[in-house]
Amino acid sequence: MSEPKFNRRDFIKNTVAAGIAFASFPLLGYSESKTPSAQVAKKDIGLAIATGSDDPKKLVQAAIDAVGGMGQFVSRGDIVVVKPNIGWSRTPEQAANTNPYIVEKIVELCLNAGAKKVKVFDRTCNRAKTTYRRSGIEAAVKRVGGDIKYVDERKFKEVKIPQGKRLKSWRMYIEALDADVLINVPIAKHHSTSRLTMAMKNLMGVLGGNRGDLHNQLGQNLADINTVIKPNLTILDAYRILTAHGPNSGTPDDVKLTKQVIVGTDPVAVDSYGATLFGLTGQDLDFVRIGHEMELGEMDLNKVALKTIEVGG
Amino acid sequence: MNIIRFQQFFRLSNIRRIVQLLVFLLFLILIVQTVFPLESWLPADFFLRLDPLAAIGTILSSRSAGTLLTKFLPAIVIVVLTLFLGRFFCNWICPLGTTIDFADRVIRGKSKWVRKPKLMHTPPLRNLKYYILGGFLIAALLSAQVAWLMDPIPIVTRSYAVTVYSYFSYAANTLLGPLWQVPIVNKVSEPIYGFLRDYVFIPNSELGYQSITMLHHIAFIAFMGILALSLLYPRFWCRDLCPLGALLGLLSKISFLRWVVDKEKCVECNKCYHECKTNAILEKGDGYLVQECVDCFNCQDVCPVDAIKFAFQSPSTSLKREKQYTPQGLDLSKRRFIQAAAFGAVAVPFLKLKPSDRDYPPLLIRPPGSLPEEQFLDKCIRCAECMKVCPTNALHPTLFEAGVEGIGTPKLVPKMGYCDYECNACGQVCPTDAIKKLALEEKKKLKIGTAYFNKNKCYPWNENLNCLVCEEHCPTPEKSIKFWEVEVLEQKTNKKIVVKRPYVVTETCIGCGICENKCPIKEEPGIRVTAREEERHRERYSGGRGIEL
Known part of the structure; x- marks a missing residue:
């Protein structure tokens, strides 16, 4: 008789041990994310509105210069997240996504300000690969050395919304929460449920889960989310705006060339100003009104310092 | 060496x-x-x-x-x-x-x-x-x-x-x-x-x-x-x-x-x-x-x-x-060939005859550019290239919906994926032209089916909840889902609220299925797409709305 190489008891013992070891791996590597509110570093800079140039990059440069330069927001060695709207598989002319040149310029300014890494992403509505490409944003970010990746469905975590009136918690993207600096770069466009989509609504791009479920009482839901995710800077792309059949369709007639870039730290004020581009006021938009009531920002533009910069050429 | x-x-x-x-x-x-x-x-x-x-x-x-x-x-x-x-x-x-x-x-x-x-x-x-x-x-x-x-x-x-x-x-x-x-x-x-x-x-x-x-x-x-x-x-x-x-x-x-x-x-x-x-x-x-x-x-x-x-x-x-x-050479028997031929001939009605030729399967939504059904089945070799290339993973093989003959042919399953508005890849990879190669602009206008609301499920219709996710995603230029704003009395609060109730514009709907795919109700969506009025079978149009046949 030869010695048995395996015996059942050892086998079971080892298997169970290995199983426990494997199962506990995720616990080991997990580090608690920073609380999102740590990002808040609000300075009241009012709104800087750059207007009048055919070159979106010049508009960005002028508006950022007007609030003291990107160095005011980005420090050397920071991990910066730039969150444009890359929702739809559409070209820049269709004004369904943030203008790629605007994203490009912002990434460049962040890198020049000493950012260690500038990440750009959005949880797309159409398929990520085609959307990133067709929007022109993938190529734009790569041109200036930014880091553009598809959203990774594994990297969402449930975040509590203590001040939320309707939402108590929601799944949010860890990379957006962990960033040293979060820059929200929405485009201004029409949207049937919320009437318009701009800064506050653009943050839906860092949400996981079934986002369609947020559409009932969307205004309140958006305000709730904005109590947790607080971008350090909001840059509204109003170079081309989509005035009807948004947020993704529309005929060429629906796209209006307004040639503006608005910079601010107060998302409610930015959206309230954005509404005026469509002939509306902040009062007309549920999320702006509720955001104002929940003291997320100022809706009354008379109380906001507006600085308009005419950019030539 | x-x-x-x-x-x-x-x-x-x-x-x-x-x-x-x-x-x-x-x-x-x-x-x-x-x-x-x-x-x-x-x-x-x-x-x-x-x-x-x-x-x-x-x-x-x-x-x-x-x-x-x-x-x-x-x-x-x-x-x-x-x-x-x-x-x-x-x-x-x-x-x-x-x-x-x-x-x-x-x-x-x-x-x-x-x-x-x-x-x-x-x-x-x-x-x-x-x-x-x-x-x-x-x-x-x-x-x-x-x-x-x-x-x-x-x-x-x-x-x-x-x-x-x-x-x-x-x-x-x-x-x-x-x-x-x-x-x-x-x-x-x-x-x-x-x-x-x-x-x-x-x-x-x-x-x-x-x-x-x-x-x-x-x-x-x-x-x-x-x-x-x-x-x-x-x-x-x-x-x-x-x-x-x-x-x-x-x-x-x-x-x-x-x-x-x-x-x-x-x-x-x-x-x-x-x-x-x-x-x-x-x-x-x-x-x-x-x-x-x-x-x-x-x-x-x-x-x-x-x-x-x-x-x-x-x-x-x-x-x-x-x-x-090689004295044996290729030693084939005539009798066997006749048997094989008979087998091949019998296979034809077995494959092609369907329980009813008038029983058009509503959920058989073919990829855009597909030939009329008969010709499509004559050409499709089930290589599955279209299923592989589809960027939303929307094309899947049929089992018996298209008859025995149609086993394994591609159909659009909107719950699993939708026809991407900006994509015409399936026609480009089809080796036998069962799916025609279409220019993108042509494909964007091609109707492969029509959506309808299941008002017993749809949030705004059934539960007075605002939603419009389907309308948001609809890719046609002027939206093929529009809505009525309706004032209703909310039972719980006894307050009047405005609900946006969506409807389908059948004439412009292309049947891409993104509405059904994105509907927040996942099990049985509030909006569904069928092959109704697909362009390759204009002879089936009812003409009820005065469409030119």
Whole structure:
């Protein structure tokens, strides 16, 4: 008789041990994310509105210069997240996504300000690969050395919304929460449920889960989310705006060339100003009104310092 | 010494192995590159275009040659080369042949001399493939497309492109994916996972892997069955069943390249006889069957006295030689052919007759550019290229919705994916033009179905909740979902609220299915899409709204 190489008891013992070891791996590597509110570093800079140039990059440069330069927001060695709207598989002319040149310029300014890494992403509505490409944003970010990746469905975590009136918690993207600096770069466009989509609504791009479920009482839901995710800077792309059949369709007639870039730290004020581009006021938009009531920002533009910069050429 | 080694390495069988491996690699790369946007330098359906049987079958069954001939130009090259070289395709190019070679190795072990299956030599069965070819052509002549059942290239393409691919992507995703939080290990696993995710899997699914239907599993079992035949003897499929092998075999009867034995040298050791994977060589090197030889050149490797040569001869001399060498030749029976033909003829009503020709299946939404149903079924060879390329993983094989004949043909399943407004890839990869190649602007306007609201489910209609997710995603320029603002009394609060209740604009709806796909009600969405008013069947339009027929 030869010695048995395996015996059942050892086998079971080892298997169970290995199983426990494997199962506990995720616990080991997990580090608690920073609380999102740590990002808040609000300075009241009012709104800087750059207007009048055919070159979106010049508009960005002028508006950022007007609030003291990107160095005011980005420090050397920071991990910066730039969150444009890359929702739809559409070209820049269709004004369904943030203008790629605007994203490009912002990434460049962040890198020049000493950012260690500038990440750009959005949880797309159409398929990520085609959307990133067709929007022109993938190529734009790569041109200036930014880091553009598809959203990774594994990297969402449930975040509590203590001040939320309707939402108590929601799944949010860890990379957006962990960033040293979060820059929200929405485009201004029409949207049937919320009437318009701009800064506050653009943050839906860092949400996981079934986002369609947020559409009932969307205004309140958006305000709730904005109590947790607080971008350090909001840059509204109003170079081309989509005035009807948004947020993704529309005929060429629906796209209006307004040639503006608005910079601010107060998302409610930015959206309230954005509404005026469509002939509306902040009062007309549920999320702006509720955001104002929940003291997320100022809706009354008379109380906001507006600085308009005419950019030539 | 070095020269001998050099010659030893570059002997014909090794060159064949290298070419075979490279071609197989190319096949896999093309499958991975069959994604939208299409960017590969070779057409994604290149291997299908090499297949003369698919060409002949489709030309016969669809009774149209024009554009098909230009598409299948590579197949004509294969035919011409076969006239010179014999059945080289089977062992140099065919990806199924290569897969079977791998399977043979795995099943039979590396050692060539032990564990030889007992049934190695089976002359009677090998004629079966010629009868299968006969039945195949008769069925095609009577306009039934049967390439999907027996043609190796569609079989191997769909097996890799949708089944093996989805299995592999699922395995990689579930094994590598969860490791991202594991220290040290993730330094290795994440780059691999990231590469697979960004370049191999992600284009098709946000799940990270390809979603499938039951038919994928059935196709996989069939594929494994073909490989498992090697338990009986090597290359069972190629030797006894493959109609493409039969076709190329018949062509090679007059080929130039011939197997020649120097009888002076031959010691009748039977090593070549035992080595031959298709059993083409007769005992004691007494001759060979040219139509069975797949040009693997392994016989040269095993010959201890270097008596075997391959030489070019004119077909007339070789035919003469063949009479003298191989008395059995190609010994087919007339009776069997008639049986096969009868079988092929009976298959036609079995495949084509449907329970009711007027029972239009509502959920049979064909890819944009599909031909009218009858012609579509005559042309579709079930290669599954369209399913692979679809960027939203929306195309899936039918089971019986399109009749027995339609098993495995593509349909759009909106709950699983939608027709991307900016994509026209399925028509670009279809090798037989069952799905027409459409310009993007043309495709954007093409109606493949129509959405309708299930008001018993839809939030705004059934529960007075605002939603409009469908309207938000609708891609047509002026939106084919619009809404009424309705004031209703909310029961709980007794307050008046405004609900936006959506409706479909049937005239402009193209049936892309994104509304159903994105509806927040996942189990039974509040908006569904059917094939109603699909453009390829304008004769079915009711005309009730005054549409010009």
